[in-house]
Amino acid sequence: xxSYCQESVRPTHSRKYPEALQSLDHPEAxxxxxxxxxxxxxxxxxxxxxxxx
Numbered sequence: 001x002x003s004y005c006q007e008s009v010r011p012t013h014s015r016k017y018p019e020a021l022q023s024l025d026h027p028e029a030x031x032x033x034x035x036x037x038x039x040x041x042x043x044x045x046x047x048x049x050x051x052x053x
Contacts, residue, residue, distance in 0.1 A: 017033070017036065020032045
């Protein structure tokens with residue numbers, strides 16, 4: 001029961017990534033993961049003062 005309750009309140013995006021990792025043969029899954037990596041890299045670059053010199 002506790003596992004069900006935790007899953008029911010978990011954000012939708014947190015379920016998408018594990019599902020995408022299980023479906024790497026689908027282009028949509030690869031697009032989702034690539035977008036997440038690109039967004040994370042951009043976020044890190046924006047926070048990193050040394051990135052801009």
